[in-house]
Amino acid sequence: MKKLALFITFFVSACAVSLAQENINLNKFRQLKQELATPNVYRTASGAPGHEYWQQKADYKMNIRLDDETQRIYGEETITYHNQSPDMLKYLWLQLDQNMRAKDSDTYKTMTSGLNQRVSFGQLKRMMYDFDGGFKLDYVQDADGNDLPATINKTMMRVDLPETLKPGESFTFKVKWWYNINDRLTDGGRSGYEYFKNEDNYIYTIAQFYPRMAVYNEVEGWQHKQFLGTGEFTLPFGDFEVSLTVPADHVVGATGVLQNTDEVLTQEQIDRFEKAKADTEDPVFIVSPEDALKAEKGKVKKEKTWVFKAENVRDFAFASSRKFIWDAMAVKFGDRTVMAMSYYPKEGNPLWEQYSTRVVAHTVKTYSKFTFDYPYPVAISVHTDRIGMEYPMICFNGGRPQSDGTYSKRTKYGMIGVIIHEVGHNFFPMIVNSDERQWTWMDEGLNTFVQLLTEQEWEPGYPSSRGVAANIVPYMSGDKKFISPVMTNSESVWNLGSNAYAKPSTALNILRETVMGRDLFDYAFKEYAQRWMFKHPTPADFFRTMEDASGVDLDWFWRGWFFTTDHCDISMENVKWYQANTQDPEVEKPLKKATDEEAAISITTMRNKAFANETYRAKNPEAADFYTTYDEYKVTKEDKEEYDRFVKSLSKEEKELLGANLNFYQIDFKNLGGLVMPVILKFEFTDGTEELQYIPAEIWRKNNEEVSKVFMFSKEVEQIILDPYRETADTDLNNNYWPERKQPTRFELYKSRFGGGRYSGGGENPMQKAKKK
Structure with a gap:
């Protein structure tokens, strides 16, 4: 029997420990231990580079020819790879990004598709893809012209070295190739050409045009995940010298500084540049x-050859066309001058002439304020149709007016926004060089956040879309089957725009405005940028630096916003109003009388008043007794004496509290969405005043699902609003009010023969309508 009792005791204890551990594991405030890599000599627990941090370097010398007749790129490059790691390397890996466009590309093989009764020509063309894309390699050789073994694995190429490359050594080799340039408008893509049929002219925006070294580091080893089109690029820093041979009447903009100005520009153009x-x-x-x-x-x-040099960049891109207008202005950083420049055809005006270069200058200045001074000598915006894409010192941006020169508000702000975004990518990831192939959010999310700050410093009331808490609500409250955690590989994400751009930028904006405050956030964010400029950070480095520099424990925030698909829906389930009993009979007895009388009201008692004279006691007075005339609400001498004795027993502080006539409100909250967030309340009082209270998210630390809190006021509350300024991306405002107040959902009526509402396609923009007047 004793053994059985011991067994039961042990079993119960074990169950208790198991339940306790389970509760700990479910607690949303547990520290990020298993989720983050163990700190080491390369990356510290503070989020800073360790004392043995290292990274590789790759230098390029290239001769590139753009064939304007056949729309081809021909290239030769010499790469010098510097092994600055402590490791012995038997081979090198290069990225062959153009191979994504090969006919047998995994991008097209793995692209899902379906058919229904309506199929667009664009959809049909994508299913019938027949563009002869991809690199055509002529050779891979060492510096002496000897062939090197090279194995192509789709979008990656391994080059086997003749001898193991030891730490501190360098290896130089050469690659020659060519490829067909894609039409950006019909074939899609981050680079390519746009054809202007009426003039038989082209604008070329060229990137990923050369075999590029992959990153080798202590986190991933070789980062050689296949390029399927979504996950972007992970590249080492290096120095570039690139000769670009193009038609003699073309104007070229590129990464770096033009070296042979006298050979490619007229004297008048040189004088203008100096001005x-x-x-x-x-x-x-x-x-x-x-x-x-x-x-x-x-x-x-x-033909004419333009020569550019760029130092300490991770990539190189260029644009070339005879259609280009080129303007520039200076941006001063102390004794340094950065040239903000734009290249655009007449089709971009009047928008581009008025805004592009000014936006470039504004962007590098504003981003510098929140991170570090822009270190490169130039920042370029190139006009294309539709798409935006970024590279060191140069980016390709959409935003085209109508042919009559008018444009909509959406086109204007879309253009300004995309220029800010793409120029901003110089900071993230061109300088703070995160792994885009693995973590899209580390460049897109952080960049979109600083884009929001920059847009708001462009003009009051700028119509920013991403980063504002309320704007992420439709995504956060959507079907979880189609929502991925932010910490998901780039190629596996549902809805990349919301997942990698909007949600992380919104999270950072909430951190800045609501959780940390601007001063703490801005200091920590700048510390992260400066620690990791010209280095390769990981998510853990960002998370740890933000905590280390601010002194704020944010593990709960990173877990909720980045590792889960939880959303914010905090509900005010119940509000109870209390007042302290003063024990003064002159006060309490009249209150009790009014309360009791109200409680006694019913339809029955109201109707029975008409029959009061017909009751038994009304007809038989002898039925009366003491309680017939007793008034329990009357204040007696004994009541007053008892109250006086009570008051005399109180201290001065207790007497003040008793006479304060305070109102107590107990609010019961439920966390319906699973995402723990601060509780923000606005109390509106009957005298017309109001009070705002911010309660940190740690209120949920002992119970993630429901909490209660009592609030005390000297005034009576008329209304309570939860998250009054929509700071937390709360997905349901209907449970955010006391007394209860429902939010109407509006719908639009339209005549079906005119299409789906006033924002359906077509129609004149406001500028065109104004011209008619």
């Missing part, structure tokens, strides 16, 4: 609209 270096207020034309119009009307057969 632009001194002008910090307005852009100066280097190639004017008149120059561009003249050039695009005729073609020359000759």
